[in-house]
């Protein structure tokens with residue numbers, strides 16, 4: 265599907281979709297439990313991939329119309345899957361499920377789409393091998409397809425922290441149900457660190473104890489996943505909130521801008537987007553207790569911002585920077601190159617088609633904003649949900665129409681994205 269956006273101003277109320285990161289963890293944690301009800305779960309292509317893995321491990325995920333998932337777990341000991349586990353486009357699924365597969369008494373095979381089969385899995389495979397499991401890439405290049413044989417019983421591992429925090433999350437979730445637990449020593453500084461805090465928060469809610477140590481993280485073995493009252497509720501997603509928030513900041517009607525509901529505080533690092541648009545000059549208020557953000561546009565100025573903790577915000581910030589006056593310097597961005605696409609280059613090249621100048625280095629992206637309007641253009645979504653959504657936002661303030669190709673991929677994290685834009689008053693057309 266291609267989507268053509270006509271420049272529009274936005275006003276009205278948007279509701280944050282549930283968090284993808286919390287939903288993945290909740291589905292797998294529920295799999296490790298006896299039985300759990302997960303309320304307000306995100307049901308998207310990525311989270312469905314995690315649910316399918318839980319089914320293949322011997323659990324059962326049933327979804328009710330209201331978004332509640334009733335999950336019968338495999339109770340800490342995954343069965344050997346009867347089929348290949350297809351993680352599709354989801355890095356989180358592949359990492360979390362690889363470590364779960366290492367608990368099974370036999371061999372699991374994991375694969376994914378072309379994008380996922382190009383992302384790095386080597387450090388996690390080596391960690392499993394250090395724990396006396398057997399884990400390898402069929403092509404010997406550290407990328408999926410992956411073959412994982414367990415069971416592991418726990419122990420100590422050392423792992424780099426600057427490739428993906430998801431390796432740590434995966435080992436903590438699985439480590440709790442090993443015999444010995446897992447002690448993780450970080451070899452390099454941790455990037456995307458708040459995502460591990462999200463994991464610790466979910467583990468705590470499921471009654472599992474895991475902790476920071478002097479040189480990394482640790483989880484004791486022999487624990488049981490058992491949330492209070494047998495239920496867990498997923499909070500709103502701040503990576504997704506970044507889109508209506510940025511839309512309101514660049515195209516919000518002055519008198520009555522955009523109101524975002526479901527914006528309750530949690531461990532998500534991407535809550536930083538509220539501060540970022542504020543620093544750029546948007547008129548924004550966040551009532552944390554009510555979980556409501558209100559934003560309207562003002563003229564924005566470029567800023568310097570590190571995405572070490574918040575890689576998923578880079579595409580949104582790049583679009584904000586394109587509209588702002590002056591340079592927006594996005595630093596500590598190397599790990600953003602290991603996502604569904606190399607998002608640093610993807611945003612530089614696609615915004616370039618809209619007349620935006622950028623300078624790219626391995627670890628940073630500088631967007632040279634100017635007061636002249638962006639040019640409407642046909643841009644490639646690169647089969648990457650965040651690139652698609654961020655380019656669609658740029659289309660709100662371009663001169664003329666902007667067509668985003670391959671826009672269906674928003675289904676990965678925000679299936680209702682274009683419907684939300686329409687409700688905010690955006691004129692757009694979908695073409696198959």
Ligand SMILES: O=C(O)C1=C[C@@H](OP(=O)(O)O)[C@@H](O)[C@H](O)C1
Nearest residue numbers: 285356428429430456459575576
């Ligand atoms: O654990 C998670 O839920 C995520 C961690 C981050 O990845 P990395 O840790 O690989 O940077 C983030 O980019 C991804 O969208 C979700």
Ligand SMILES: C=C(OP(=O)(O)O)C(=O)O
Nearest residue numbers: 353354355356357576603
């Ligand atoms: C990188 C992302 O997710 P994942 O790593 O799960 O593919 C994302 O949602 O932007």
